[in-house]
Amino acid sequence: MSTIHVGGIVVFGTRCKTLEEAFAKAFQGDEIVLHKNIFLNTNIPLKNGVILKGNGHTITTNKKQYGFIAIGIRAEIEDLTIKVSKQSAAIYAENSNLQLEHVKISYAKSNYNAREKFNVIQMVDKKKPTFETGLGLYDCTIEPSILINYVVKVQIVSSAIGSYTAKMSGIRAEQIISQNNNYINVFLNGKQTFSEDDTSHGNLMFMSFARITHLLGKIDLEEQKVTNKELRSYVEVQNTDNALLNRTCLVRFNKFKGQVTDLQFSVGALGSLADNFSLLEIMGNSDLTIKDSVLPEGRALFYQGNLALENTQDELDWEYSPTETTVANRNSTSKLFNASQNQQQSAIEKLNTLIGQTTVKTRLKEIISTATMQNYRRINGMAKNDSDSQFSNHMVFAGDAGTGKTTFGKLVAQALYEGGVLKENKFVYAEVKDFVDKYVGATREKAHQKVMSALNGVLFIDEAYGFAEQPGSTSHNHEAIQQIITDMEANRDKLIVILAGYTRDMKEFFASDNEGLPSRFNTWIEFENYSVNELCQIMQLQLDNQGVLYDEATLSILQQGVAKLSEEAKTNGRSNGNGRFVRNYVQKVLESRDTRLAENISEINNYDANRKAQLLNMIIPTDVKRAINTLHDQYQIFNS
Missing domain, CATH: 1.10.8 (Helicase, Ruva Protein; domain 3)
Known part of the structure; x- marks a missing residue:
C-alpha cells in the first residue's frame, strides 16, 4: 500500500499535480490524500480498493457533469467536502460499494432553481452483483437529494440527509440500517429496514418492511434557522416533486408493514408550513403497529390500512377513511376508539349484522374473547409469553356451500387482529391445489410457501377434505399435510388455520386421523343451512x-x-x-x-x-x- 499526494509539499510518497493523475497511478490498497481544494473539469473514475482522503479540503464539480464515477468497485471517501454545481452530481455508481465518512455534500450556490438540482449521489445495481453492493454513510451531511436504487445494503450512521431546499431523496435496498440520523425529505424503502434513534424534521417516509425504535418527529423552523428564502425554495420543490405530495408531514408510512416503538413528536415554530401540516400519515394499505408511545395533540391522516396501538397514549386528531381503515386497541387510549358513528365497524359489530347463524356467532365470540383476554394478560405480564402456553385457535368450519364460512373466516381474522392476537389483519384463502405439486419432492416447499404467506394472520383452506388420499392415488397430499402441520407447530402464536368443507366430507377426512389433525383442530363449528x-x-x-x-x-x-x-x-x-x-x-x-x-x-x-x-x-x-x-x-x- 502506498500514499499518493495531490498538491502540497511532500517529503515521503508520490506527489501528483492533479487528482486525475493520482487515480491513474493508484492501485488497490493505495490512499490518495488531498492537500488543496480542487475544481473538477471532468469526471474521475474511482478505482477498486483505493481510498480518497480529502484531508478537510473541497472538491467542486463542473456543471452538467458527474464528479466521480464508480463501476463494479469498492471504494472509500473520507474527510471531504463536495460542492455540486447546477445540473451536476457528486457520484454516479453502478454495481459498487461505496463507504463515505466525514463527507459533506452541498450545492455550490444557493440560488439554483428546482430543475437545476439533480440527485447528487446516484447508485443502481444494473445486474446481479458478485459482492455486497451498497452505500455506507458515517458522520456525513448531504443537503441535496440522493437516489439509491435497489442495492444490497445501505447503512447510515450519525448523518444528516436532505434539506427543505432539496427534492425527495429515495433509498431502496435489500437491507437498510439507520442509526442516529436526521432526515428531511427522504423515503426509506428496504425489504428489511432497521431504524434506531432517528429524527425526522419533515417528510420522512417508510415503505415496505421496517422495525423502528425511538423515532422522533421534530420541527422548529426558528431553532433550525430556516430562512424565508429557504421556505420559498421548499414550496418550489414541492410543486415540482410529486413525491412530496404538496404538504408537510413529519412521519409517513406508505405501503408499509412493521412496528415502531417509542414514537415521539416535538413541534415548535411552523411559520408558513402550518396551513397544511400533519404529524403522522398512514396510507397505501399499510399494516402498522405503534408501541410504547405517547402521541401528542396534532393532526394525523389515516387513509388506508390497519393500525394497532399497543401500550400507547394517543391524543392525535385523526382524519381517516372509515371504510378503508381498521384499528386495534391493545391496552391503549385513542380518539380513534371513541370516534363518531362514521367509524368503520369492528369485526364483532359486523358479525352481529350478519343474517342467521346464531349458534356460529355465539361460539366465535367465545373463541375471540378467550384469545383476546389471553393476549391482554400476556401484554400486562400476567401470563407466560411462550408459545407452549398458548391455546390452539385452529378451527374447522363445516357446512354446505353458501352458508357464509368464508365471510365468517374473514371476520375472525379482523377480530383477532383488533384484539391483538394477530399482528396483521390478514386473511389468505387457499385450496388443496395451492399446496400440492405434481412433481416429486416439490410439494413440501409449495405447501411451506403457502403457509408462510399467511403468517401473522389466518389461513383459510376451503374444501380441505380434498387432502384425503384416494385408494391407488399417486398424489402428494400426505406430504402437504405433514408440511402444514410442521409449519403450524413452528408458528403457534403467529398463525391460525381454518379448515372448511362439507360436514360429511370433513368428518370422514378427520376420521381417517390424518397426522393427528383432530387434536390440533379441536374447535369444530357447524354452519346450518339458512331458513x-x-x-x-x-x-x-x-x-x-x-x-x-x-x-x-x-x-x-x-x-x-x-x-x-x-x-x-x-x-x-x-x-x-x-x-x-x-x-x-x-x-x-x-x-x-x-x-x-x-x-x-x-x-x-x-x-x-x-x-x-x-x-x-x-x-x-x-x-x-x-x-x-x-x-x-x-x-x-x-x-x-
Missing part, C-alpha cells in the same frame, strides 16, 4: 345494496320464488339453496329486467333524468316470474 325467511332477508339486502327498486307486489313474488327454488336447488343431498343460490337468483332477476329494458330503450329515452333512473333500476313482477321459470328449468336439468 327461507333468512334467505329472503339476504335477497333483500343484495337488492338494496345494488340500488334496485321494487314494490310490495314484486317483493311478494320474489319471496315466493325463494321458497320454491331453494328446495329445487338441493342436489345430491347437499344444499345449494344458500347464499350462492340467492346470488344466482338475484342475477337472473336483474338479467330478466335488463332484457325487458333493452327492448324498450327508445321509449325510456323520452323521459326526464329522474324518471329514467327510476325505470332503469326498477324490477317488476314479469321480471321475477321469467327468472323463476329460467332457474326452475335449469334445476330440473341438474336434478335429472
